[in-house]
Amino acid sequence: MQAKGLNKEIRHHYLKRLLVWCVLLIVICMQTYPNREYVESLLIGAGDIQDYDMKLFMKEAPPVVTAKEMSFINTGYEIYSGDKDGENYKESTIYLGEMKGKYMICIYASTSSTDPSYLTGKNKFLIIKEANTLIDYETILLGVVRDLNAIYKENVTEADFINKIVFIEEEKGLLRYRLEVAGLICISVFVIYEVIKCLVGVLGLPRIKGRHYIGKQRWKEVALKIQEEKSLREGKRYRITEHWFIGIFQGIVVIPIEKMIWIYQEDYSIYIYAQDGRKYCLRHWSRKQIEKMYKDMKEALPWVYQGNTKDLQYIWKKQRMQMIEDVEEGKLDYDLSEWL
Numbered sequence: 001m002q003a004k005g006l007n008k009e010i011r012h013h014y015l016k017r018l019l020v021w022c023v024l025l026i027v028i029c030m031q032t033y034p035n036r037e038y039v040e041s042l043l044i045g046a047g048d049i050q051d052y053d054m055k056l057f058m059k060e061a062p063p064v065v066t067a068k069e070m071s072f073i074n075t076g077y078e079i080y081s082g083d084k085d086g087e088n089y090k091e092s093t094i095y096l097g098e099m100k101g102k103y104m105i106c107i108y109a110s111t112s113s114t115d116p117s118y119l120t121g122k123n124k125f126l127i128i129k130e131a132n133t134l135i136d137y138e139t140i141l142l143g144v145v146r147d148l149n150a151i152y153k154e155n156v157t158e159a160d161f162i163n164k165i166v167f168i169e170e171e172k173g174l175l176r177y178r179l180e181v182a183g184l185i186c187i188s189v190f191v192i193y194e195v196i197k198c199l200v201g202v203l204g205l206p207r208i209k210g211r212h213y214i215g216k217q218r219w220k221e222v223a224l225k226i227q228e229e230k231s232l233r234e235g236k237r238y239r240i241t242e243h244w245f246i247g248i249f250q251g252i253v254v255i256p257i258e259k260m261i262w263i264y265q266e267d268y269s270i271y272i273y274a275q276d277g278r279k280y281c282l283r284h285w286s287r288k289q290i291e292k293m294y295k296d297m298k299e300a301l302p303w304v305y306q307g308n309t310k311d312l313q314y315i316w317k318k319q320r321m322q323m324i325e326d327v328e329e330g331k332l333d334y335d336l337s338e339w340l
Helices: 006-044 054-059 137-152 172-202 219-228 287-300 310-318 320-331
Strands: 064-066 071-081 089-099 102-109 118-120 124-130 161-170 231-234 238-241 244-248 252-256 260-266 269-274 279-283
Touching: 006 064, 006 172, 006 219, 006 244, 054 161, 071 102, 071 137, 089 137, 089 161, 102 137, 137 161, 161 172, 231 287, 238 287, 252 269, 252 279, 260 287, 260 320, 269 287, 279 287, 310 320
Parallel strands: 102 161
Antiparallel strands: 064 124, 071 089, 071 118, 089 102, 124 161, 231 238, 238 244, 244 252, 260 269, 269 279
């Protein structure tokens, strides 16, 4: 981290993170927008298919409905995965459903060798999609019409079918779908929060861990004072001055070195314990960079406790004042001018 341009460095950090979060948000929107009605139906609850007007249903069918009073007839058509002459397994069976005088091609996922002749809509829900969702829809439709007329002596044509594909799902699966949607919403909210946080940082109002040490002073003024101080040690993402430690990693950490009591490294993280009992964590994907920063911190701040042991954990919890007194006494043995 350069001694000059601390605010610029922080703004650049937030700008890079903003780009990443914006790309992720765009990806989520691209995945969600085409299925927005499906997501909405899962959230507000699915109505029963019999409650919908047929004309409206054919024009704009709801993506998720229940079918408590309906029954579905096994057509004998089955959908296989892979080549029937090679290794394959049955993925689903084609059923026939009827709604107010119109027929529907319905798909029931099952790898069973024999599926029941009839299915009831009880404890099931339907996912409705456009007919072109099923690659062989036209072929299957013609076969179903032919068999329906031959077996039941009907005079049915393709025009008697609703131009939709209905996927029959067990009701217990509805909870899984809703949990997936809830998870997607939580992720979206988190991403939006990160985008807003980064925008605020780019505009010069960064979220700083250790802000309470600055008090009522404006961050820009404090940043200028830090820039004017000489460095004891510095690296690509951190700087240790006469009075401050600044780290720019997943977050911005600014701590007066006089408040630092204990430091240690674990894998890709460095932990800093401050005089007021607060704990700060700095993480980075590069272990080499973390190790370099920890080495610089140990050399620049030799009076603080270093390393992690059960004894130190116990002392921190039970005898913190003793650690603070030891650090204050240790500072007297060192002269900062030897690093300047």
